[in-house]
Amino acid sequence: MSLNIDRLEQEFQAKIDAGHNIEPKDWMPEKYRKTHIRQISQHAHSEIVGMLPEGNWITRAPSLRRKVALLAKVQDEAGHGLYLYSATETLGISRDELFEQLHSGKAKYSSIFNYPTLSWADIGAIGWLVDGAAIINQVMLTRTSYGPYARAMVRICKEESFHQRQGYEIMLTLCRGTQVQKDMAQDALNRWWWPSLMMFGPRDAESTHTEQSMKWKIKRKTNDELRQQFIDITVPQAEFLGLTVPDADLKWNEESGHYDFGEIDWDEFWQVVKGNGPCNKERLDARRSAYENGAWVREAAMAYADKQEQKRLAEVG
Amino acid sequence: MSTKNWPLWEVFVRSKSGLEHRHVGSLHAADAKMAMENARDVYTRRQEGVSIWVVPSSAITASNPAHSGELFEPAQDKAYRHPTFYDLPNELKHI
Ligand SMILES: [Fe+2]
Ligand SMILES: [Fe+2]
Numbered sequence: 001m002s003l004n005i006d007r008l009e010q011e012f013q014a015k016i017d018a019g020h021n022i023e024p025k026d027w028m029p030e031k032y033r034k035t036h037i038r039q040i041s042q043h044a045h046s047e048i049v050g051m052l053p054e055g056n057w058i059t060r061a062p063s064l065r066r067k068v069a070l071l072a073k074v075q076d077e078a079g080h081g082l083y084l085y086s087a088t089e090t091l092g093i094s095r096d097e098l099f100e101q102l103h104s105g106k107a108k109y110s111s112i113f114n115y116p117t118l119s120w121a122d123i124g125a126i127g128w129l130v131d132g133a134a135i136i137n138q139v140m141l142t143r144t145s146y147g148p149y150a151r152a153m154v155r156i157c158k159e160e161s162f163h164q165r166q167g168y169e170i171m172l173t174l175c176r177g178t179q180v181q182k183d184m185a186q187d188a189l190n191r192w193w194w195p196s197l198m199m200f201g202p203r204d205a206e207s208t209h210t211e212q213s214m215k216w217k218i219k220r221k222t223n224d225e226l227r228q229q230f231i232d233i234t235v236p237q238a239e240f241l242g243l244t245v246p247d248a249d250l251k252w253n254e255e256s257g258h259y260d261f262g263e264i265d266w267d268e269f270w271q272v273v274k275g276n277g278p279c280n281k282e283r284l285d286a287r288r289s290a291y292e293n294g295a296w297v298r299e300a301a302m303a304y305a306d307k308q309e310q311k312r313l314a315e316v317g
Numbered sequence: 318m319s320t321k322n323w324p325l326w327e328v329f330v331r332s333k334s335g336l337e338h339r340h341v342g343s344l345h346a347a348d349a350k351m352a353m354e355n356a357r358d359v360y361t362r363r364q365e366g367v368s369i370w371v372v373p374s375s376a377i378t379a380s381n382p383a384h385s386g387e388l389f390e391p392a393q394d395k396a397y398r399h400p401t402f403y404d405l406p407n408e409l410k411h412i
Binding site for chain 2: 023025026027072075076079082083086089094095096151152155159298301302304305308309
């Protein structure tokens with residue numbers, strides 16, 4: 001029996017090494033399945049919970065142009081959540097179980113969404129930095145080994161670049177405005193910069209999943225590599241805005257061809273992961289109440305569908 | 318609280334006339350009408366399609382990857398089904 005499993009695992013690894021994708025009905029190690037359920041659902045939850053901080057500003061967007069753009073972006077994030085929940089379900093877990101894991105706190109979502117959106121500039125900073133960081137991660141994941149996840153990522157990446165551009169345009173408009181507007185943009189950058197860097201996860205040395213994830217081609221770059229890539233891309237964009245990145249140690253390193261940067265507050269990172277961020281409770285409460293208060297709608301729709309089906313069967317009787 | 322879950326549907330979209338419908342993903346919906354509306358909102362927000370099919374996932378019979386050998390290997394040794402199998406002189410044109 002275990003000999004058989006060994007052989008299957010070898011064949012599985014050979015397939016991945018040869019650059020083939022794994023599809024839902026293919027044999028896969030239990031740990032590959034579990035890791036994917038955890039990772040893809042965590043990604044799906046992040047898309048869904050991520051609608052909350054931005055949704056906060058839809059009714060207060062400063063113009064109709066901004067409002068339709070933000071509305072469309074938030075709707076996209078709902079779509080991203082749906083693509084990803086569907087991809088997770090191909091691994092043999094139900095949508096209800098996934099929601100249950102989110103609502104009970106068993107499943108995580110990206111900690112960035114546990115920070116509050118205090119001003120309109122935060123909507124600019126989120127599109128620019130948070131979607132920007134997400135894009136770096138997601139572009140890598142278009143080549144991940146699990147087929148349904150990779151395909152969802154291709155679709156998502158096509159939609160993300162509008163998110164980042166609308167965010168940057170908000171920042172640019174504020175930075176070209178009055179001093180008060182520019183201060184607002186700087187304040188948003190100050191608050192969102194470090195949490196954005198934390199989005200890439202713990203340092204490679206502390207990351208428990210990295211080695212296996214690379215071997216299975218779930219990830220193709222490490223947390224630190226992705227974080228560096230984000231910083232290198234984003235710092236010149238901040239300079240273009242005339243804003244200051246809130247990091248005294250940030251400096252271009254001619255030799256390495258990358259920016260050196262200061263130490264991330266990992267204490268804060270772990271505190272927010274553990275549920276002690278400024279909005280953890282608020283976010284989960286919002287998701288739970290949406291689910292619970294929507295239960296009667298889901299039941300009524302199903303009852304109606306069943307009734308229509310009975311009627312149809314009686315007619316063809 | 319939770320009763321019966323909404324069933325799963327597979328969504329196929331024709332991106333423009335002249336092309337075939339292609340599988341784009343899946344979604345949950347109580348009935349075909351809702352599946353169609355949700356498919357419109359989830360998969361064609363940027364004019365990705367001119368026609369949608371929704372099919373209950375339970376109606377699909379899929380081949381089993383464990384049986385791929387029996388299913389697909391017989392085609393491997395039938396090179397005579399390809400045009401390059403036939404030896405014709407190079408100077409011959411349009412064939
Ligand atoms: Fe997204
Ligand atoms: Fe986004």
